[in-house]
Amino acid sequence: MGFKVKKTIDEINEKIKRGEAVVVTAEEMVKIVKENGPEEAAAAVDVVTTGTFAPMCSSGAFINFGHSTPAIKAYRVWLNGVPAYAGIAAVDIYIGVTEPCEEDPLNKVYPGEFRYGGGHVIQDLVAGKTVHLKATSYGTHCYPRKYLEKEVTLKDLPYALLCNPRNAYQNYNCAINLSDKTIYTYMGILRPRAQNANYATSGELSPLFKDPYLRTIGVGTRIFLGGGVGYVAWAGTQCNFKVPRTEKGVPLSPAATLMVYGDLKQMSAEWLVGVSILGYGCSLSVGIGVPIPILNEEVASFAGLSDEELFTQVVDYAHDYPNGIKRSYGTVSYAELKSGTIKVLDKEIPTVPLSSVVKARKIAEILKSWIKEKKFLLTEPQAPFPGTELYPFR
Secondary structure: OOOOOOHHHHHHHHHHHHHHOEEHHHHHHHHHHHHHHHHHHHHHEEEEOOOEEEEOOEEEEEEEOOOOOOOOOEEEEOOOOOOEEEEEEEOOOEOOOEEEEOOOOOOOOOOOOOEEEEEEHHHHOOOOOEEEEEEEEOOOOOOOOOOEEEEOOOOOOOOOEEEEEEEOOOOEEEEEEOOOEEEEEEOOEEHHHHEEEOOOOOOOOOHHHHOOOOOOOOOOEEEEEOOOOEEEEOOOOOOOOOOEEEOOOOOOOOOOOOOEEEHHHHOOOOOEEEEEOOOEEEEEEEEOOEEEEOOOOHHHHHOOOHHHHHHHEEEEOOOOOOOOOOOOOEEEEEHHHHHHHEEOOEEOOOHHHHHOOHHHHHHHHHHHHHHHHHOOOOOOOOOOOOOOOHHHOO
């Protein structure tokens, strides 16, 4: 490899332990690369911290709620009235964040408000609140009990693991509505005739934009997750590396995703927030931060990409998206999106972010402080994701 700057994660960790590592946020790295170039930036900087905070529907928690006397093999389970999946083992369950409360009228009264769901249960647990658990069973010789009700807190639970099958999307659509009526989507409320454009991701702060080929991220990567420490388990569902890219390697449409997990008992209600999306359903806003080790000038170049160099597609969510039609009404940069308006179909359209840049910035700063205070070391990926072998280091 023809790099002038070469570092290893072990070398960077030794610098962290000695208190000598240079750690900057993704926004700071943009300025450093712009002013000094990627080679000097790679020589000067050891770690770049990132952050994103947005609704991430493919999320949930594995919970063991403890054996009772007499014992029960749970067949159906509810937490604060929200059904959890019990087809795992006697008292093991999984609660998904998009599962609504069983009594929710859903969209029968349109648009539905979806006031409480699995994401809200998780937020209540990490906030230290009491949650009502109900379980039913058909009874067996080894598990004779058929009904159980009790109040639980996160502290009471023997085991609670946040395990999210698809988080931290690398890029996402900018959504508009070209129909003549208001529509309600997971991208929020979209007004008719393209009166607003909603977008996600935190742009130049977003984790997977800072390492577009996932050269430094893989199985076992340690991350900031929900206010605590988590890990990357595998490629997230719908992870896709075969997408159009810019000359600088940036995906122009939704691409890679991460499956992540971490101890729910370490986490915070500030960074796991239940969400009600009008007319669509429930979700959970998740805070994620990924450290990018600056191994060479190519990684530095990627980590220094600015909002002006990151792009996405404008997609109609009234007709094209629900019908699987792959059509773009324009390529726009995140600088344009963050400016408050974009120009599409010869009209100025106001933009609305679903991701919080303020919270993303705070996550990057927290992760930076953890590393500088020697509380957080980097991990060597134990395996790459399928598809990344298409893009080796040059």
